[in-house]
Amino acid sequence: MTDEEYMDLALHLAESTKGQTSPNPSVGAVVVKNGTTAGMGAHLKAGEAHAEIHALQAAGNDAQGASMYVTLEPCSHTGKTPPCVEAVIKSGIRRVVIAALDPNPEVSGSGVKRLQEAGIEVSIGTGNNRAEWLNRYFMHFMKTGLPYVTLKTAVSLDGKTATATGESQWITGTESRKDSHRLRHEHDAILAGIGTVLHDDPSLTARAVEGGLQPVRVVLDRHLRIPLEASMLQDNMAPVWIFCGAEASTEKKRNLAQTGAVIYQASEADVQLAEVLSILGNENILSVFVEGGSEIHGRFVEEKRFQEFITYTAPVLIGGRLAPTSAGGSGIAHLNEAPRLEVHSVEQLGQDIKVTAVRKGN
């Protein structure tokens, strides 16, 4: 098989662990000796062995003089596990093909340097786009210290997220809702505004699909209007972190804390997105899935504090000048200030169209 084909196998291994390795990236590795696949592995859980180690263990002595295909630059530092580069060097591997460099300041190029110093041939870039897309949350976090923000909306063909009378369940079909639950799994946190919480009483849990970790549930609620009987405060399915403003009542804060919710009180009346994201980053939340509602999306868009925008569009017509759209708020005044995204993919899910678009810098 070619380098691309072996890297394709390593990427499949890595992609099979989406949603389970955070705060570590998903990584796959394959050891090949004279055209024979001698070992393979993936990083399964933070704190456990890295992909390279699993693959080298499976290869045993066949690693001697073999090649290794790995989707992320082998680590050269000791975090919770020893550096992979030392194991690769000791195993006798003579060529390493790497899909993407690791932007973790502890690594970022020093893994490659260490391998080359040990006389190992290194080639970088095969499968790079797919490897970087797979770990876009991790890479963004490592470069900025802030979580990668995905805005998700479900709209009618004429762009409404609910009827003017407030009805929204359901606009899209079951395939779309299942798909968005899968995306919930892949993020470390799900964020919603108090409007959505009061209106839908959502559980904000990733339950429609198996596997992965249950994301933290984040609610922006400047006056602490969330009712103590809210489902997410009763179901013990995942942590609830509530961000409120300086004027929120201390008694309500105390009652909410008794349900186990964690309350972050801002120093000002309003809850600033910049502060929410930096607190989440400090709590090792690498990615946030923002479910809305419209006013919350409006703020993320106006402040350009998001990386990805996903829309599920259903072929239903709602109309109504008062019916909400994906992004409310005061909006962008001039087109030349409007964030221009790049379409990553367009998929049909049942009768719905899913568009995934990403911000490129601007």
Ligand SMILES: Nc1c(/N=C/[C@H](O)[C@H](O)[C@H](O)COP(=O)(O)O)[nH]c(=O)[nH]c1=O
């Ligand atoms: N209204 C629609 C959506 N609406 C999603 C809401 O923002 C809120 O997340 C839901 O109430 C989810 O509740 P729970 O967490 O599953 O209990 N999302 C969709 O994909 N399609 C729709 O039609």
Ligand SMILES: Nc1c(N[C@@H]2O[C@H](COP(=O)(O)O)[C@@H](O)[C@H]2O)[nH]c(=O)[nH]c1=O
């Ligand atoms: N998961 C993974 C890597 N992850 C890298 O190592 C860091 C975590 O190190 P530790 O705390 O020891 O698990 C993580 O932040 C990232 O830079 N590296 C690899 O060579 N292979 C792997 O499979």
Ligand SMILES: [Zn+2]
């Ligand atoms: Zn490693």
